[in-house]
Amino acid sequence: MQAISRFGKAGVRLPVAGRWGLSYNSRIMKAATPIDRLKEHVGQTVTLEGWVYNSRPSGKLAFITLRDGTGLCQCVLEKKPETDGFFDAVARLGQESSLILTGLVAEEPRSVGGYELRVSGAEVVHPASDYPITPKPHGIEFLMKQRHLWFRSKRQWHVLRIRATVVDAIRRFLNDNGYVLIDTPIFAPAAGEGAQTLFEVDYFGEPVYLAQTGQLYVEAACMAHGKVYCFGPTFRAEKSKTRRHLTEFWMVEPEIAYASLDDVIDVAEDFTCAIVERVLNDHRDELIELGRDVAELEAIKKPFYRLTYTEAADILHGPRAKELLEKDLVEKSVRIEALSKEIEECEAVAKQEGVKQWKKDKAAADAIAKREERADLEEQVKNIPHHMELAAHFKWGSDLGGSDETIISRLHDRPVFVTHYPRGVKAFYMREDRKDPRLSENFDLLAPQGFGEIIGGSAREEDYDRLVNRIKEENLPQADYEWYLDLRRYGTVPHGGFGLGVERTLCWLCGLKHIREAIPFPRMMGKFYP
RNA sequence: UGCGGGGUAGCUCAAUAAGGUCGAGCGCCUGCCUGUUACGCAGGAGGAUGUGGGUUCGAGUCCCACCCCCGUAGCCA
The missing domain is CATH 2.40.50.140 (Nucleic acid-binding proteins)
Incomplete structure (x- = not known):
């Protein structure tokens, strides 16, 4: 032929x-x-x-x-x-x-x-x-510059396919449960939450900001449709260069009218389970190929743990946190020893006579990888006393730090809801706890194994006077929020919702070390090519 | 922004604690190979060692400044 x-x-x-x-x-x-x-x-x-x-x-x-x-x-x-x-x-x-x-x-x-x-x-x-x-090892800087080609490679290919499934699972769950999709604006007139982290855009000579949440708008829509959600990109100008941060990331934000905090938490729980179940169902082989421990995901079943912020603080102060970190210290030290031995062995092979050149190279490459892992662990070990210090001296009233969240989540085998944070560290629109006005009716969902916060949500303050007070406390320009206050003037009801970060969720599900692999073209501080 | 590590061939890395004409694999080019799967074998091309200054007879290596990258802390989805 x-x-x-x-x-x-x-x-x-x-x-x-x-x-x-x-x-x-x-x-x-x-x-x-x-x-x-x-x-x-x-x-x-x-x-x-x-x-x-x-x-x-x-x-x-x-x-x-x-x-x-x-x-x-x-x-x-x-x-x-x-x-x-x-x-x-x-x-x-x-x-x-x-x-x-x-x-x-x-x-x-x-x-x-x-x-x-x-x-x-x-x-x-x-x-x-x-x-x-090439089918050989490459450095991350090089690969990120080749991002447009990199996702032809197997690992990236798997991750982006799983991402597509996660997005589909999100839409299915909400659409099948009576939520109405409401697209919220990307150009926003003022702060949704913190004002420090907004990207300013010149809008015909006037400053507007790229949305960092659709939440206020979705609150308006839920008074029209009952159950709604928005799903799109959001922008944060935080000056943070870590493995958990992007400046542009995707977030889905359901919002429910006539809902208490517990109602919203129940939805977040079902929602998370549905996503995990779908990914396990459709991508078991890919997850295994990515090196994910599938058994850990299979264990993600209702009910998740629910702790109040105050209980979480007690855990940080208590013996379990200390024991965990001490055990960590020992285990990591042992692993460092083992790695040192393995590194020596690899180096011996790399120098051995009569071994195929590519095997020597592989041994040399292994030695490099192991050295990196060792350096990583050494850094972690170095930080453990600091983390113990932070946990032991955690002060009621401040926000949970990254290491604190890691401790809490690692002490549990399923995701953990932490609820009722002090009002001072949370956004103005969160509902005041009527039993204890120092607290807000909010929650974060911490993914297991230290993958961090994947959901943040709350009951919203439905009381006009309380909301106005909060706006004043935060020194926000009330005029900008008149439309939002209207929602409390005309038929206000208890309501609430949450936001789930797609990339963070993907990191957890795929076991990714860095969030940049969870989105096709990552935007990070100082990075926007290609 | 603070702290730690790093910048050597297109790519991944070497160049010995103690300065002395920078080397290997992959990729690329030429030839050979009918069961490979990081295929194999033989040969070849390819380098102002991040930038600028300094020390020295001589600097990839030592000193100073700057740039960039990676990790980590804070903030957060």
Whole structure:
């Protein structure tokens, strides 16, 4: 068979409906078979459209691992009369060259995914060379600059697919439970919460700000529709460069009329469980490949733990926190010892005579990775006394710090709601606890294993006078909030809601070390390319 | 912003506690290889060591300043 050309003069694909024994019976948009459906085509000749993920040519036989967006497939190309026309051109293609291959599908345990394509026809769409991301280790700075290419790599590919599922699970849950989608503005006239962390934009000569929450607007909408949510990007100009921060991130914010704090917490609990369940159901294999301990996610079931802020403070002051950190200190020290030994072993292999060069390199690379892990642990060990200090001297009235949250979440095997924070550290719109006016009726949800806060929510202050007082206490310009106060003037009801950070949730579900991998094009302090 | 680590080939890293013409693998180019899967073998091209100044006969290595990156703390989803 000759190389197939299905492209017109202008590079537009010509229709070739029904040519390859396709199983679709609806209108055929793509003539090619997706790799993830090859199992339905064993023994048939099919066409694959994709990119060279890896290729191992050897004289008259070439193995090309093709990537098509749905999966990977090893394509075997033998040099024989019918492949002679394109063998050389295809066998020598560089990584990420785009090409269309036709061939017989066969089961093959030695191949990735269990199937392979015995190639009989090929068309090179674009021969690429010098693709920057090779199947070798790369540094994070380099990869972030290549972000537009990086997410063709397996790990990134898995994460972004899981992200898509998380987003879908969020929408499904809310849509199926009677929530109405309300899109809130990105340009906001003033602060939603803290004023220090807003991006200012010149709006026809007037300053406006990129929204850091849709919450106030969604409160208005919930008085119209009962149960609503907004879902979109939000912006925080915090000057923080940590593995938990983005300047642009996605947040979903449900808001419910006629709801108490407990009602809202119940929803947050069901919501979180639904997302976890869906991801486990759809992506178990990917999670495992990402190195996630799936059993930990399977344990995420109702009921979550519910602690008040005051109880959390007691835990920090108590023996359990101290024991946890002391145990940590011992375990990490032991691990550091073990790593030191492993590093020596790797270095010995790297210097050994008669060992294959690539094995030496691998040993050297392992040694580097282990050194990094050791340095990381050493830093953590160094910080433990400080964290113990912080926990032991935690002062009622201040906000929980990152290390405090980690201690609380690690002392529990399921997510933990921390409720009823002191009013002073929380936003003006949160409802005052009628039993103890020092407290607000709010909650944070801490993900397990120290992955941090993924949800923040509250009952909203429905009482006009109390709300006005809070606005005054915070020195906010009341005129800007008149529309918001109207919601308390005309048929105010108890209501509440919460916001869930998509990227933080994804970090937790996938076990990501850094939030930058949880979003296609991360925006961080000082970073906006590509 | 504070503290810690780092910037050497397109990429990942070497260059020995004690200054002396910067080296390897991958990638790229040439040739060989029919069951590879980090394929293998032989050969080749490819470097103002982040920037500026200083010490020295001589600096990737020592000193000073600046820039950038990574980690960590605060704030937060």
